[in-house]
Amino acid sequence: MSLPLFSRRELVAVKEELVQLKQTVATLRNEVIADYTAEAKSVESVNNLPDLDDINQHNKHLTYEYIDFLLASERPETRERMYLLLNQHADFHKDDFEFLWRFARCTFLYSQNFNDVDEEKKRKLCFEAKKYAYKALELKEDDANVQKWCAVTVGALSDFLGFKYKLQNGFTCREHILKSLKLNPDDWFSHYIYGRWCFTVAALSWVERKVASTLFEEPPIATYEEALTEFLEAERLQPIAWKENMLYIAKCHLQMGNNEMAHEYLNAADAIPVTSAEV
Incomplete structure (x- = not known):
């Protein structure tokens, strides 16, 4: 099997493309390093607050x-x-x-x-x-x-x-x-909070529901399906995976009998460090 022959012009063009590709890779590498450096400095500055005396009500x-x-x-x-x-x-x-x-x-x-x-x-x-x-x-x-x-x-x-x-x-x-969701439907944390509300109401026991019906003309009603919808929307809107939200997604699937999906989300949540997320 014979190899294809390239002209001198084609070889020069390929060489120039390789040089350009190396430059692009180097540029991207430097950008990534810069991003990590900036992130590290941000974390450091968050966790090293100035003394209270250094900031007063007129401080810019x-x-x-x-x-x-x-x-x-x-x-x-x-x-x-x-x-x-x-x-x-x-x-x-x-x-x-x-x-x-x-x-x-x-x-x-x-x-x-x-x-x-x-x-x-x-x-x-x-x-x-x-x-x-x-x-x-x-x-x-x-x-x-x-x-x-x-x-x-x-x-x-x-x-x-x-x-x-x-x-x-x-x-x-x-x-x-x-009201918050009506004003800003893209707030992931508001969807999470509403999901928690729906989940809590859906989880009320029979006795608690009976008590609620005697105390209020219209007792609260919600389903695990509604809670799951809110948690999934929070997951879609939040770019960083949040352990607590994923755990509630797993809980919803478990209550709905979707054991395979519950297991999948539990494993995914287990791989995420415990954080409070940004709220």
């Missing part, structure tokens, strides 16, 4: 973007310092709904530091978070983030209430999250 760095960036940290000590930082600015921003819903978010995240550690501290922080969310609501009802964090903070109080008040809170939570 205390922007909404800066607050959101710092709240993305999952470290308990960072959440505590952010809570202390925003608390210093609360009076100055008491009429600023953008600040207030972020303060509600920050306070809620800080309350998670006390899971299984100090329930009373967690309870106080949850009530405090709701207070800030509702102050924001008084200022701006037609904001998706305000409605979302009203839903989250109201829902968080369910752990500290009796069954009747838990159901009442559930109606309020649903009202807020549906």
Whole structure:
């Protein structure tokens, strides 16, 4: 079998293409390295907050973007310092709904530091978070983030209430999250919250449903299918796989008898590190 012969011009053209390809690969490699370096610096800056004394209410760095960036940290000590930082600015921003819903978010995240550690501290922080969310609501009802964090903070109080008040809170939570989704249907976390609401209602026992029907003219109704739809939409909208959402997808499939899909999502969730995700 004879090999095809190439002209000198063709060989030169191939050589030039190879050189160009190498340059492209090198450029892409440098871009990837730059991205990883930038990401590493971002993580480092999140987890190495400036001292509280270095930031005051007139500091140019205390922007909404800066607050959101710092709240993305999952470290308990960072959440505590952010809570202390925003608390210093609360009076100055008491009429600023953008600040207030972020303060509600920050306070809620800080309350998670006390899971299984100090329930009373967690309870106080949850009530405090709701207070800030509702102050924001008084200022701006037609904001998706305000409605979302009203839903989250109201829902968080369910752990500290009796069954009747838990159901009442559930109606309020649903009202807020549906308003949030109407204002911003592409918010993955709002879909996750509504999925949690549907799942909780679907999981009510027969006795709980009977009690609910005696307490309310129209007791809450939801199905595992509705919950699954919301969790799948959250998964579609969230570019980073989130362990907790995948676990609830698995739970829905399990309740619906889809054992194979449940097993698939459980395995996928098991491979993901435990994080809080960005909320």
